[in-house]
Amino acid sequence: APEPRQGSPGGGGVKFGAVPVGEAAGTILAHSVRAGGVTLKKGMRLSAADIAALGAAGVVEVVVAQLEPGDVHEDAAAERLAHAVAGEGVRVEPAFTGRSNLYATAAGVLVVDAAAVDRLNCLDPAITVATLSAYAVVEAGRMVGTVKIIPYAVPGAALDAALAAAG
Helix, strand or coil, rough: CCCEECCCCCCCCCCEEEHHHHCCCCCCEECEEEEECCCCCCCCEHHHHHHHHHCCCCCCCCEEEECCEEEEEEEHHHHHHHHHHHCHHHHHHCCEEEEEEEEECCCCCCCCCHHHHHHHCCCCCCCEECCCCCCEECCCCCCCECCCCCCCCEEEEHHHHHHHHHH
C-alpha cells in the first residue's frame, strides 16, 4: 500500500492515504465505505469491530486519516472552541463532523467582536469561526454562529492559540 501522504491543507500533521484494513484500527475513515452489507461513514474512527466487518466484507484497504501526536480530533476541537467563543445567552451544540453550532437562548441583539473573529480565522486554515453580523436581532433558538474544524483534526498548538485568542 502507498505510504500515507503528509499534511493536507490546514491539516497540521494529519496523514491521509490508503492503508491495509488490518492496520486501520484507530484511524479516521476518509471516505464512506459500503461493502457486503457493511456501511461505514466518512469521519468515523475505525474500531476493531469495524476492521473485522470490513475484512469479512472483502475490503482489503481503506483511505484513512491518521492523527499525529498532539493533534486534536475535529469534534473535540470544534466544541472546545465553540464554548470559548460563546457568550452570555448562547447555547453550544455538541460537535458533529467537526462543526459546533451556537444558538441564541433568548431574544435580543447579538453582540459580536468582529475583529476578534477575524483574528481567530487568521490563526490556522483548519479553524473557522462564523457568526451573524454584529448587532443582528435574534430570537431564541436562532443559530448565531458556528465553529468548524476543516480537516479531521487540528494541531493542538493551533487550537491552544485559538482558545487563547477567544479568551
